[in-house]
Amino acid sequence: MNEPTLNVLPLGHLDCQYFRIVAGCDESRMYRSPVSALLIRHPRLGNILYDTGNSPYSRWEYGEDINSVYPVGSFVSIEQALRLHGLKCSDIDMIILSHLHFDHVGGLRYFQGTKAIRNVIVAESELQSACFSVFTGEEHSAYIKSLFDVEGVVYRPIRETTELAPDLTLFIQKAHTPGVTGLIVKTRTLGNVIVTSDAVYTKETWETSTPPGGPINKGTEDFLANLQRLRDMQKQYDAVMLFGHDSEQIQEWSLKGDI
Numbered sequence: 001m002n003e004p005t006l007n008v009l010p011l012g013h014l015d016c017q018y019f020r021i022v023a024g025c026d027e028s029r030m031y032r033s034p035v036s037a038l039l040i041r042h043p044r045l046g047n048i049l050y051d052t053g054n055s056p057y058s059r060w061e062y063g064e065d066i067n068s069v070y071p072v073g074s075f076v077s078i079e080q081a082l083r084l085h086g087l088k089c090s091d092i093d094m095i096i097l098s099h100l101h102f103d104h105v106g107g108l109r110y111f112q113g114t115k116a117i118r119n120v121i122v123a124e125s126e127l128q129s130a131c132f133s134v135f136t137g138e139e140h141s142a143y144i145k146s147l148f149d150v151e152g153v154v155y156r157p158i159r160e161t162t163e164l165a166p167d168l169t170l171f172i173q174k175a176h177t178p179g180v181t182g183l184i185v186k187t188r189t190l191g192n193v194i195v196t197s198d199a200v201y202t203k204e205t206w207e208t209s210t211p212p213g214g215p216i217n218k219g220t221e222d223f224l225a226n227l228q229r230l231r232d233m234q235k236q237y238d239a240v241m242l243f244g245h246d247s248e249q250i251q252e253w254s255l256k257g258d259i
């Protein structure tokens, strides 16, 4: 088999009001927003991890604002999730962070002292945005310094679409944050998969073109422009879409095993 193998790793969930996922809906409606990572075992690049989930110390580390608006409802560490696939953190060769919000970068510290911590890909605009946010004390921010300022971390910033291999390409989206890295991966069972991360939260978002709500999501015009770009990419690559926080899809795909 020469294609990469893709696995969806479920890492628990956040509890939040549904209008933060799909703007405009009833504020009393709650949502179990799944947290996940992707494991890509690539024939040439080795074991690649896309995102790392939450911190095990969310209650102490995330602050009052996040703990009241997006409390961690259940937690599976990236270490436990990798173990289910027969891997240790030290077996990972490269980490790609879709962006630096707490539910994506919170597990980075599990990789301290491993080769992966010196090989962390993130969009340059995202790294700048996260640093600016934490050093200026931005309010209602989903960036937490201790999660991405991990000892020994070496970020490898990308500025534009980056082909890691002919079957694995990263692209940068200016939606949700200034630099959400998505990816296009050619899989054995589903063909091309486009991973949106939080630029598109759910299938409902995709089908209804409804932006998310709440203060951590800014810029409806950017959201809509990115959505159009993704629709064009889907046609171009004849791809299946994988969204950032779709509970049904994350559950279904995590049960597929090797994709």
Ligand SMILES: [Zn+2]
Pocket: 101, 103, 104, 198, 244, 245
């Ligand atoms: Zn997220």
